[in-house]
Amino acid sequence: MAIHETEERNGKLRTVMKLEPGERVALCRCMRSAEFPFCDGTHKSIEGSAGPAIVEALEAPVEEGATDK
Numbered sequence: 001m002a003i004h005e006t007e008e009r010n011g012k013l014r015t016v017m018k019l020e021p022g023e024r025v026a027l028c029r030c031m032r033s034a035e036f037p038f039c040d041g042t043h044k045s046i047e048g049s050a051g052p053a054i055v056e057a058l059e060a061p062v063e064e065g066a067t068d069k
């Protein structure tokens with residue numbers, strides 16, 4: 001299960017999240033979710049709002065340079 005912590009820095013909220021390998025979460029980008037920082041589907045009722053950001057932790061660590069393709 002994702003471990004997360006949200007704190008205020010310089011008047012802005014900042015969330016740090018740790019995922020288990022293979023874990024997938026939907027993160028709220030509309031800022032209206034009652035389950036923030038996770039998406040609860042509220043964005044569907046807000047015209048023009050962004051949907052969630054889907055984040056998935058890789059099973060294995062990424063080797064340095066692996067994303068330089």
Ligand code: FES
Pocket residue numbers: 027028029030031032033038039040041042043044050051052053
């Ligand atoms: S509820 Fe905010 S993106 Fe889904």
